[in-house]
Amino acid sequence: MYRSILFIIIILFANDIFSSPFDTCASEAYLFQGDPVQVYGVNLATGKTNVLETNTGVNANINAIGFNYQDRYIYGYDTMNLRVVRLGKNFQVEALTVIGLPSHIFYVGDVYNHTLYLYHQNKGLFQIKLDPLDENPMATLVLEKITSVATIALTDFAFHPVNGKLYGVDNNTGGLYQLDTQTGGENYIGNIGVTGTFGAGYFDSNGNYYISRNSDGNIFRINLSDYDNLNNESIQAEIFSYGPYSSQNDGARCANAPIVKSNSNIDFGDAPNSYSTLLDSNGPRHGISSSFYLGSIPPDGEKDGLLTPLDDNKLNQKDEDGIIFITAIEPGMDTLVSIQASRSGYLSAWLDWNQDGDFQDLEEKIFSDLQLVSGSNILRLPVPNHANIGSTWSRFRFSDQTNIDFFGGAQKGEVEDHQILITENGIAVRYYPNESGYITVAFEDNWPHKADYDMNDLVVRYRVTESLKNKKINHIIIQGYLAAYGAGYHNGFGIRLSGLNRTDIDNSLTSMKHNGIIQASNGLETISNEAIFIISNDMSQLIPKQCEYFRTQQNCQELINFSFELNIFTKEDSDTSTLIDMPYDPFIFATPNRYHGEEITFQPGRKWEVHLADQAPTEQFDWLNLFTVGLDSSNPNENRYFKTTGNLPWALMVTNEWKWPQERVDLITAYPDFARYAESAGQEKQNWHLEINAIADKIYNQEN
Known part of the structure; x- marks a missing residue:
């Protein structure tokens, strides 16, 4: 009887000292960076980050993190104190008691099916069952070794939310691997086409795998939605968004959530999808900023691109008001374009001269990282002699970033897609x-x-x-x-x-x-x-x-x-x-x-x-x-x-x-x-x- 009362007291006391779990399965990703660690929220669609917590209660780096869908806590590894920890919605570190921990550090980890998996190259793949914490937050956990074979140069891995398989990319070779959590087997799938230190990896609810490269912040997407039909060609990584440079980092997110929430604060394009407009096609998108936009009306948010004839204007506000072609667009002639910018920033633009439904042909990038000033900018645009007569599409992107393409996410700014008419000399319209x-x-x-x-x-x-x-x-x-x-x-x-x-x-x-x-x-x-x-x-x-x-x-x-x-x-x-x-x-x-x-x-x-x-x-x-x-x-x-x-x-x-x-x-x-x-x-x-x-x-x- 006394033992039962003591156990109840321990549970009540634990509920007071341990933080509460996250309220929801959030769309944003979590990035742990630095020593001492700071926590950032990452919008994978745009690469935009925001600081969530600068003081987690420890003067240490936290790595090998994973989000546990079952109890909505983040679990990870304290690389200074060599211990397993967890964090709730207040992002305060709570140390867990785990027996069997080795002397080496873990930098790679994720959580799936109420189990924390840890990896160290040449040391092995390990697991820690988290079930005991359901009844007693101070329960003692056990580290179990799955295998000593660990040959892949990983800095993070992540679990596919649909098939439950574990995936990681070799930093040195760009090889994509599927790891067997029962035997520790390493199944090579193919090469993603890029290399680097991929310190953070995430999945979304559709089975897309995102990896963030430390050196430049680029976030790549690998389509693993059709996991029964993966080959070298289908797993080629594409630049998805342009995030910030980072170091000593690791990432985690609730893989059951879509990456764009319903009350999105993202501006998308609205040209036909042959121009890569929808999120699934890696269409252009910008995190909405109060200072970076085109025209006089800031853009409003959408959950996805709205293909023409839909547009993203809400409340009868025509926010696609930043681009005006002042003169007729005629082959072999120059046309004048008026561009209204909210502040100084960089403009890149594309125009489909041959009307084949894309912006990939020679000469179709018409402006590249052109620096605009606040207010009106009058630009001269030479029209190629071979431009086809008729209706076609243009795309304008304004941001504080350079080197962005006609697709992919940017942290700030606006994208405007405009249908235009190319005419002949002497034509009345x-x-x-x-x-x-x-x-x-x-x-x-x-x-x-x-x-x-x-x-x-x-x-x-x-x-x-x-x-x-x-x-x-x-x-x-x-x-x-x-x-x-x-x-x-x-x-x-x-x-x-x-x-x-x-x-x-x-x-x-x-x-x-x-x-x-x-x-x-x-x-x-x-x-x-x-x-x-x-x-x-x-x-x-x-x-x-x-x-x-x-x-x-x-x-x-x-x-x-x-x-x-x-x-x-x-x-x-x-x-x-x-x-x-x-x-x-x-x-x-x-x-x-x-x-x-x-x-x-x-x-x-x-x-x-x-x-x-x-x-x-x-x-x-x-x-x-x-x-x-x-x-x-x-x-x-x-x-x-x-x-x-x-x-x-x-x-x-x-x-x-x-x-x-x-x-x-x-x-x-x-x-x-x-x-x-x-x-x-x-x-x-x-x-x-x-x-x-x-x-x-x-x-x-x-x-x-």
Whole structure:
């Protein structure tokens, strides 16, 4: 009885003198550096560090550290006093009692499955079971030798969170090894392509292995996510971020956590991912600093890159405001670029001259570590003679660091990706609705019936750029994205250039991109005489399947994931004076070989279409059978198409980024003024579509 009471007293006393564990499995990594040791938090995505503790309670170096997911303590080795220690969230060293410790020092360690593993080259691999500490923080632990064979020149190793294997890189050779913690076996996997003293190693929850090189602070990433298919080529290390120089260091982190937290303080790019934009592609990113940024508005944080047409602007603040091309960009000429910097710093920039979707070609790095002054900087940019005419991408990175590439993390600053237009001499350019905005086209696909009339079965946003030479349109760029899909039917989407024939199009130059990738087909419909471009025969196949409908249910916030770009060139002898005004004629059609409702020709395919009100259908439409059913009151003799007798349309165009009704909410319920607008044939309530005239809980709102 007395022994039990004494044990309870010891436990209560221990709870008072031992520190509390960490509250969470944090995204940041921990770096222990120096003698006496100081503790830093490291953002692996940017390389940025911050001091967490300068006084751990001991005048010694702590090395061989590892984060224990089971009890949320950091365990390590005191290299001065030759003892095992642990630290909680206050980063104060607590000595542990361990029997069997040798006289040599440990610099390499990690924790997995409630066990601390220690390594010393030519001495062996060891383990210490930590389970006894669960009941008694002052329990005596035992060091056990796994093997005396230890040939690899390691300065750190780390456990893979998925397969539980232990990995380390030989500093001298760059060889990646997998260590067997049961037998101590050393399995050589391949060479990572870089060498150095890698004093700190970490894993993330996806199975990426990060190693920090002491000499320059570079943090490299090795993709070990597909651990069943590792070879020399797949394990090549890439520079991931540019961290600080360090010495006498070791690293640990909770490998079960992603490296970017949800409330990120990191600025990412937003070009198509072919330019290396997303974190998984090692896209460019900067730790947000109150002093280093481009333009007049500091950037806001994202969890990852947001591929165009998404951007990282929040709260209606356009923070991508630092770069302005003052003059036209023409091959063989100089163009002027205005760059606004918050303070002095270094600028590097890239431009995809040949429009192949990357920044890796010769001459595509246009500025390298150029020192900017605070305020406006006017730079002269020579445009190569071989630059391709058309739309392309540029990337600008501003930081206090030099030698950063178009990819990888930087500790401070901002990245701005800008889409630009390369034109010929004597070219005039015009836009619809403007250079950076989008129109919204929305369709109800139950034509010739109204059904739920929620006008969200297909919602597309796009913009048009026309280039004119000698008053003739010679180049058209149509850029857009799929904003919503609330349909049960399968629908295709196309744009007709009414007034032009297919033979007016230069097929050899015209191209179509999906998500920045050039497609095998340029979209020009071969079965039609008219110039009709099919973006997709089935838009429903281009959306994620997380929700029943795409971006029409308020409780289901999916990210936009499909964009398109048409680069259309007309022939020199074509007459473009008959082309209808921008934005042309967008329409939907039934996906071939798919059912599309009662009273409709079985699997109608291109025979069934819906256009904007009073816009005639294409030559593929079944004029004979489909204008005689349902609520449609079309009359070709009166140029009346796709409207009910009350003038309600089955398609809408709004010249801004309009917010559509939620799923199964009637358009008139969401926007009550629309009824009067339609009845008056557009003469009254012309501002019906503004958000202030909507019923707030009836429209779909994207949540930042």
